[in-house]
């Protein structure tokens with residue numbers, strides 16, 4: 427049985443650790459070759475400065491072998507080759523690399539251990555120049571592109587990634603470019619000097635003899651044959667496995683109006699892809715965004731157990747016991763009936779393009795939920811025209827305040843408002859702006875109530891919940907009903923904090939984290955310990971009865 431579930435987790439981790447080791451080594455090697463743009467002496471000084479580092483070659487070769495093996499194994503065990511373009515490009519570049527990288531590493535091993543040739547910068551450059559120069563340059567460019575896609579795929583949902591992205595792209599683009607140019611520059615200069623016989627006596631290269639070259643050529647040929655054979659075996663073996671397994675497709679995943687027969691240990695998301703069933707998966711199946719979540723209508727016992735990663739994600743959104751993440755839940759046997767809870771866009775090809783928001787990203791934001799107290803009952807006694815007029819007056823006044831404080835209205839929900847702060851700022855600004863906006867909203871509500879006195883003599887009452895944390899910002903919806911929105915535990919928490927106002931008769935409930943990040947002193951208010959619906963841990967909050975009385979000081983309070 428092909429290992430799945432948690433085995434996938436550790437294999438992925440191992441592959442990433444190996445990739446990091448290879449990446450680190452490539453940074454050093456590329457920095458070394460980049461110095462060819464400066465001078466041969468600079469290369470030599472760099473080589474000498476790193477001293478024993480170069481003896482770590484076998485460790486990095488082992489990491490390379492591990493990374494390649496796990497990558498090929500992952501490819502073999504895939505039940506479908508349907509994948510996003512970026513992933514296909516990364517795999518294609520990775521498959522190309524052994525034809526360039528392995529001969530290069532083999533040459534290094536043969537030269538230093540079998541032929542016992544010393545490795546000065548002259549040797550490093552002239553041993554492969556000019557015959558194998560194309561190989562090093564192509565290899566460098568491909569490594570850079572492969573790494574860039576990989577780093578983006580792994581880190582793109584990290585909150586800090588948008589800030590670090592430019593640096594990462596610059597390093598993975600400019601360093602390989604500099605290494606290729608440095609290699610070419612240093613190599614061609616030395617080669618010309620060597621041909622002209624003007625190389626200093628100290629720089630005399632230890633060139634390979636014809637016999638040694640023949641050995642290397644043979645090693646390269648073996649490498650090509652090994653990898654061509656390996657790939658042929660891999661794809662043929664995979665095709666055979668899928669063919670033989672056809673009769674073993676004993677798991678039936680049912681969707682509303684469709685079903686897919688799959689092999690045991692196929693995830694529900696893979697089943698959706700195999701069956702061409704549209705399925706939201708903003709994080710690309712990494713168990714982070716929860717947009718692939720499904721309600722399991724039948725056959726929960728036929729799914730794999732909830733793993734650690736899935737458990738954390740489900741806990742974050744306070745999911746019920748009938749909810750699973752499609753990208754993590756594997757069908758084991760029998761029939762499983764699921765209903766995807768978020769609808770992806772299936773028709774608009776334009777919407778399939780991976781924009782920053784359609785892919786989704788993790789960001790840290792201050793999230794505000796605001797709701798009109800008792801408005802449902804109140805609206806029942808009003809003409810619809812009056813309800814619309816009151817709501818629009820209220821939304822306009824509150825929306826203006828939110829935007830004036832750098833926030834964004836995510837959506838209006840009935841008489842509620844979901845807004846967030848801090849998309850372009852730091853956490854402190856986000857929280858301070860949200861607190862100030864809340865205070866101003868309370869003040870403006872008095873003015874709105876006064877204006878509406880003819881249709882609403884009793885005035886409007888407001889409840890606000892405020893929390894700070896990670897959210898996923900992404901495009902969600904269907905056809906032209908798509909919109910950028912925030913989802914995640916922080917949003918749920920803000921909503922539940924807002925709902926607490928009903929119980930406590932307060933005007934705002936704000937987590938202590940928001941106040942602390944804003945650098946505000948609200949020590950004149952007691953800290954309450956509350957357990958929110960769907961949570962087990964206690965949370966520390968300030969319950970503010972009257973924003974204009976208790977937090978008016980906010981507008982005069984100087985940040986600490």
Ligand code: FES
Nearest residue numbers: 711713714716753
């Ligand atoms: S696709 Fe993101 S959690 Fe499953």
